[in-house]
Amino acid sequence: MESRPNVEQSEALAGRSQRPPNLFVRLVGLLLAIVGLGLLVAGGWLAALGGNWYYVLAGVGMLATGVLLFRGSPLALWVYAAVVLGTVGWAVAEIGFDWWQLVPRGDIVFLVGLLLLTPWITRSLSRHPGERAPLPWRGAGVPLALSLVVAAGVGAAALLSDYHTQPGTLPDKRASVAANYGGVPDGDWSAYGRSWHGNKWSPLDQVNPENVSSLEVAWSIRTGDMMRPGDPHETTYEVTPLKVGDTVYLCTPHDIVLALEAETGQERWRFDPKITVSPHLQHLTCRGVSYHDSRVPGAVKAPNGECAERLFLGTNDTRLFALDARTGQPCPTFGEGGQVNMWRGMPSRQDGWYQFTSAPLVMKGLVILAGAVYDNAAVKMPSGVIRAFDVATGRLVWNFDPGNPDQTAPIGPDQHYAWSSPNSWSTSSADEDLGLLYVPMGMGAVDQWGGERPETTERFATSVLALEIATGRVRWVHQTVHHDLWDMDVPSQPVLVDLDIEGKGRVPALAQSTKTGDIFVLDRRTGEPVHPIEERPVPGGAAPGDHTSPTQPFSSVSLRPEPMMREADMWGATLFDQLACRIRFRQLRYEGPFTPPSTQGTIVYPGNFGVTDWGGIAVDPERQVAFVNPDYFAFVDRLVPQRVEPQGNDSPAGTSGQTGPAGGSDLQASDEHGLNPNKGAPFAVELNPFLSPLGLPCQAPPWGYVAGVDLASGKIVYKHRNGTIRDESPIPVPFKLGVPSLGGPIVTAGNLAFLTSTLDYYIRGYELTSGRELWQARLPAGAQATPMTYWSEASERQFVVAVAGGHGSLGTELGDHVVAYALPREETGRSAPSGR
Structure with a gap:
């Protein structure tokens, strides 16, 4: 009699234990099963492409977890514990304890594990539903809880690890330089790189590591020049101001020139050239103006003493202006009413496809400049000619046309320069004592297909070029990339510095940073390497009609990304977009540096922005070291076949018989990203950053550093994430x-x-010798520009100036701000620059 109730109770409990899980648990199980199935399919796709099998196994595990959860089986937690432990083991084996690489591999997996341990799940999976829900660490929850503890421990260890810092200390002062280094008074910044040596180094030392954290805003202004309707997408503030005497000079994207009082920022005058913004313009920017003082002994004198101090401005609508530095008025005897039309001598005129974005060079009575040519618009483009004009009259003194390099005498009125010769869109440097001008050279049209380039382009493109200042004749040329198919223009001003080299003594050197990450250190007298440069084999297999160079130069002084990119370097916010990046990586062509562009798409790494771009490097001539801000960001270049009919030798750009990609409609000129038309070439080209479906970089961070380079020894001393x-x-x-x-x-x-x-919108100060960040201040907009520093006699203080105007292509906040920082007056001690 007593046994019957026990049997009934057992049967009732057994029946209740088979009660199906609640709706929430079923929904979670269904979602997990769908996610697992998606991972299984996409992971199978990756595996079929030769990629990692983890996603297949993880998909199976999640699918099994979801099915078991849907059925209410506690075994779901056991299976998911295996997924967690498998993920942790795979991730650590693949990339170690790198926190930001572990996050996308494990974030979703870990969060789902926490969800499965909540009472809403565990209560429904209880074998005794009439009782209170078991605690998560009881029964089936134990292995899952332990697996999450292991995952958390690995994450904690990763937070304490730093795979991306290379500590080190640069040497102290090796040499002394004379006062007024580079011909510039110690308190001034009178050329784009402060002097025409291009060092971007100031002898001022009032602000130092001990007091830099006390910097505060001394003055700020807004120029009033903002992006306007009809401006190109890439409208940018990239200017580095000048300071001469008690005046700061700068230009804006619409080439408006301002003169400001150095102590207060108060505007003294402004000049508006009222440029015409062509709808075909690629960029709208002004990186700087240049200064000339005819009162200096030996300088070319201005006619009738007019405009004794001059500013030179190259505009986006292709004019060269000479302005009176005291009033801002055009100098009437320079050219025609103060300006020179720079379209003269071009093979044809295509508004917007030729412009001036960088500061001209002024040396030995000449103002020398080259121009920027629209990238990848057509095979017939304006010339990359470099021209020198008399600083007083604007008379053309010489012209160096890379397409006709032996004839530097000014061309006649019935002559024109060569089509599409390599251009120099950045600022040059010069050694007055050697009488040499150093020009960073870019490509001739077009960038990613070179099947019909003339011999002159092959000789001068993507190189450092030394010309005689007086005549424009070639003294030497050093190429940094052969047969460039990757838009690896030499982008920045060469830096002249004397180096104490072991076994060679003091060498007058030139340091050239490049998009590839190599820093070529050359003897600036001859172009011969100071530090070794090795020709190494690189991938072949160019597009039809083109070829590749079998080798490329690799400098021993290098910030190149090493080693080459791998599937394991793919990134994303979650394992899903990381998986998408892995699939994309396997679909694209990539065999390391200099993999040729292709119709399937090629990963170009470093990408089009380069490891270093137009900002270049800053060099301390006393320590003989460089401070660099290298970037690591990949692009994807894809060639798009298009039919092209023959065109005559005199056809202007953009009038070829091209029918567009695969016979489609004619292409319109684009900016540097997206589809570039390459009119007249058999391929258009798509250029895009290598991004995940969520718009995040496909490659893992860090994407930006600061680095210290010992130029004398050729060693990279430190690197820090920035x-x-x-x-x-x-x-x-x-x-x-x-x-x-x-x-x-x-x-x-x-x-x-x-x-x-x-x-991010900051100005930062670093200890040069260690690279440690010592100070930062928030800026009101993006600041894609190079700062400068100067001395103000009025308050006997050192000022640091930042321009914050943003960058259209990068998507940073646009503005029109100029901000100057200085130490509080009570902290300066009102002392002049030490020893200067």
Whole structure:
């Protein structure tokens, strides 16, 4: 009699234990099963492409977890514990304890594991539903809880690991330089790179590592020049101001020139050239103006003493202006009413396809400049000619046309320069004592297909070119990329510095930073390497009708990304977009540096922005070291076949018989990203950053550093991640992943470096010898420019100036701000520059 109730109770409990799980559990199980199935299919696709098998196994595990969860089986937690442990083991084996690489591999997996341990799940999986829900660490929850503890421990260890810092200390002062280094008074910044040596180094030392944190805003202004309707997408503030005497000079994207009082920022005058913004213009920017003082002994005198101090401005609508530095008025005897029309001598005129974005060089009575040519618009483009004009009259003195290099005498009125010769869109440097001009050379049209390039383009493109200042004749040329198919223009001003080289003594050197990450250190007298340069085999297999160079030069002084990119380097916010990036990586062509562009798409790494771009490097001539802000960001270049009919030798650009990609409609000129038409070539080209479906970089961070280079020894001494994702994230989190920067640094005798060009809106100060960040200040907009520093006699203080105007292509906040920082007056001691 007593046994019957026990049997009934057991049967009732057994029946109740088979009760199906609640709707929430079933929904979670269904979602997990769908996710697992998706991972299984996409992971199978990746495996079929030769990729990692983890996603197949993870998909199976999640699918099994979802099915078991849907059925209410506690075994689901056991299976998912295996998924967690398998993920942790795979991730650590693949990339070690790198926190920001572990996150996308494990974030979703870990969060789902936490969800499965909540009472809403575990209560439904209880074998005794009439009782209170078992605690998560009881029964089936034990292995899952332990697996999550292991995952958390690995994450904690990763947070304490740093795979991306290379500590080191640059040498102290090796040499002394004379006062007024580079011909510039110590308190001034009178040329784009402060002097025509291009060092971006100031002998000022009032601000130093001990007091830099006390810098505060001394003055700020807004120029009033903002992006206007009809401006190109790439409208940018990239100017580095000048300071001469008690006046600061700068230009804006619409080429408006302002003169400001150095102490207060108060506007003294402005000049508006009222440029015409062509709808075909690629960029709208002004990186700087140039200064000439005819009162200096030996300088070319201005006619009738007019415009004794001059500013030179090259405009986006292709004019060269000479302005009176005291009033801002055009100098009437220069050219025609103060300007020279730079279209003269071009083979044809195509508005917007030829412009001036960088500061001209002024030396030995000449103003010398080349121009920027629209990238990848057509095979017939304006010439890349470099021209020298008399600073007083604007008379053409010589012209160096890379398409006709032996004839430098001014061409006649019935002659024109060569089509599409390599151009120089950046600023040059010069050694007055040697009488040499150093020009950073870009490509001739077009960038990614070179099947019909003439011999002159093959000789001068993507090189450092030394010309005689007086005549424009070639003294030497050193090529940094052979038969360039990757848009690896030499982008920045060469830096002249004397180096003490072991076994060679003091060498008058030139340091040229490049997009590839190599720094070519050359004897500036001859172009011969100071540090070794090796020709190494590179991938072949160019597009039909083209070829590749079998080798490329690799400098021993290098910030190239090493080793070559792998599937394991793919990134994303979650394992899903990381998986998409892995599939894309396997679909694209990539065999390391210099993999040729292809119709399937080629990963170009470093990408089009380069490891260093126009901002270049800053060099301390006393320590003989460089401060650099290298970037690591891949692009994808894809050639798009198009039919092209023959065109005559005199056809103007853009009038070929091209019918568009695969016979489609004719192409319109684009900017540097997206589809570039390459009219007259058998291929158009698509250029895009290598991004995940969520718009995040497919390659893992860091994407930006600061680095210290000992130029005398040729060694990279330190590298530190630089910049946060605060202004690139939907939530302003200050995670220091290391972000790209576009613009350059400066250095000072106070053992400091300053940089503003990161994608977050800050100016930062660093200890030069160690690279440690010592100070930062928030800026009101993006600051893709190079700062400068100067001395103001009025308050006997050192000022540091940042321009914050943003960059259209990078998507940083646009503005029109100029901000100057200085130490509080009570902290300066009102002392002049030390020893200067």
